[in-house]
Amino acid sequence: MDPDCLPDGLVVADERGRVVCFNAAAARITQLAPERALGAPIDRALPLEDLEGRRWWALTDPYGGLATRRGQPERNLLLPGGREVLVSASYVRTHPTGPVRRLVVTLRGTEARRRTERSHAELIATVAHELRSPLTSVKGFTATLLAKWERFTDDQKRLMLETVDADANRVTRLIAELLDISRIDSGRLEVRRQPVDIATAVGRHVQALTANGQDPARFLVSVSRPLPDLWADPDKIDQILGNLLENAVRHGEGTVTIGVSPHEKGTAVTVSDEGPGIPEESMARVFTRFWRGSKRGGTGLGLYIVKGIVEAHGGTITVGRGPGGGAEFRFILPVSAPAYLTQ
Numbered sequence: 001m002d003p004d005c006l007p008d009g010l011v012v013a014d015e016r017g018r019v020v021c022f023n024a025a026a027a028r029i030t031q032l033a034p035e036r037a038l039g040a041p042i043d044r045a046l047p048l049e050d051l052e053g054r055r056w057w058a059l060t061d062p063y064g065g066l067a068t069r070r071g072q073p074e075r076n077l078l079l080p081g082g083r084e085v086l087v088s089a090s091y092v093r094t095h096p097t098g099p100v101r102r103l104v105v106t107l108r109g110t111e112a113r114r115r116t117e118r119s120h121a122e123l124i125a126t127v128a129h130e131l132r133s134p135l136t137s138v139k140g141f142t143a144t145l146l147a148k149w150e151r152f153t154d155d156q157k158r159l160m161l162e163t164v165d166a167d168a169n170r171v172t173r174l175i176a177e178l179l180d181i182s183r184i185d186s187g188r189l190e191v192r193r194q195p196v197d198i199a200t201a202v203g204r205h206v207q208a209l210t211a212n213g214q215d216p217a218r219f220l221v222s223v224s225r226p227l228p229d230l231w232a233d234p235d236k237i238d239q240i241l242g243n244l245l246e247n248a249v250r251h252g253e254g255t256v257t258i259g260v261s262p263h264e265k266g267t268a269v270t271v272s273d274e275g276p277g278i279p280e281e282s283m284a285r286v287f288t289r290f291w292r293g294s295k296r297g298g299t300g301l302g303l304y305i306v307k308g309i310v311e312a313h314g315g316t317i318t319v320g321r322g323p324g325g326g327a328e329f330r331f332i333l334p335v336s337a338p339a340y341l342t343q
Contacts, residue, residue, distance in 0.1 A: 009085075009107025013042040015100065017063055029107045030079055042103060048077045048087060062089065067097040076110070084110045119289065123181075126300070130174050134167035177301050180239075181289075184308035191312050193231040198267055198333075199223045201234070202258050205241045214249060224261035228335055236309045243302045244271040244329050251275060252326045266315070266334040272322030286319050306331075 003010050009026030013019050022037040022045070030046070037045035048056040056077055062069075074088035085107050092102035141160045145152070152160070183189040202221055210216045248256045252273025259270040278286060285291050287307040291300050310317045315333040322328030 009105075011037070011042070011046055011105040011107065013103040013105075015102070017042050017103070019045045026107050029085055029109050031083070042105075046105065047080055048085075050075075050077055056087075060089070062091055062103050063100050067093075067099075071104075074106075074108075086110060086113070123289065127174065127178065131171060134170045137167045138164050138171075177305060180305045180308070181301060184305065184312070189308060189312045191233045191236065194234055196230045196232045196234050196237055198230055198237065198269060199227065199260050201237055201241055202260060202269070205238070205245050206258070209245060209249060218249075218254075218256055220255050220257045222257065222259045222261075224259075227260065227262055227267055230267050230333060231335075232313055232333055233309075236313075240306050240309055240331065241269075241271075243306050247302070247329075248273040248327070254324060254326070257322070257324075263332050265332055268330060268332045270328060270330045272324065272328035273326035274322070274324030275326040277321050277325055278319060278327045283319055287317070 003021055003023035004025075006023055006025055009029045010021060010023045011019060011026050012021035019037050019040055019042055022032075022034040024034075026032075026037075027034050032045070043055070043057040050056055050059065060072055062072075069091060071090040072088060074086050076084055077087045079085055086109070088106050090104040090106075091100045092104060093099065094101055141164050145157065145160055149157075180189070199221075202223075206216075206219045206221060209219070245256065245258070248271055252275035254274025257270070257272050259268075259272075261268050261270075282291075287303050289301060289304050291303065307317055310331045310333070313333050315331055317329065317331040320328050320330070
């Protein structure tokens, strides 16, 4: 294979320590010209230092060190000018304790690692912010009630306890979201498949929203039968429906239409509204972490989790513009087997 086709930087030095290969990715990562590196000693072609300013080649001494060493694990090193790069090295010997015949160095940029670190930092900051408000409320109301219980009427006590209960539920939901994200990111999200009546589940969610004050006339449910048997995790299906309907109510306008219909791959569910919709330039980011619509509120993790749950079921989810001009989410759940047949 042509070394220039490799995505990672590759630098190879011969038994004398002179560079015989310096591929295109290495040139891009180090911003050094290959023609200047080829034929030069490895320590001059690739002048690396550790984070404490020590020269890395002098520390590792690949050609003069212990004959039993096979290489160096990946670590953060610095190029001239302070550019960070991830470096690992492999020592190629003709026999286990013989001299080094080839020194193979691989280079990777730190951008991917930094993106991951930023994502984790954003998650921590978001969680800290979202936890602070309800916990402050819970602490304030409970401390007030404990200190001045006799001064409040029963109605005032009930109002305070209802607020504490709502904020405790908010914290519980946030913790559940974090656990879901952890399982999705690690590929450990478990799906316990059972028979699910998706049309009944939709009706139940609509009833819950109307019981909480939404106008029943705002919802239009359309079910095309016969529907195929759906084997899915009922709790996770509730998460999907709850999140999509809550988004449609909170961010959309007009009628919220929920359509359930058979699909060549299984069952299709569509949730659309008549609001301003999602800008075209934002549609590619809807299912990423921390995406929020025009109205602030929430953690911005809900749709990321919805996508993870749908995909854990082997399904797909898309977003577009609905017939009424608002956002339209459509997910498809495939025909599958119950949990006891897939273990």
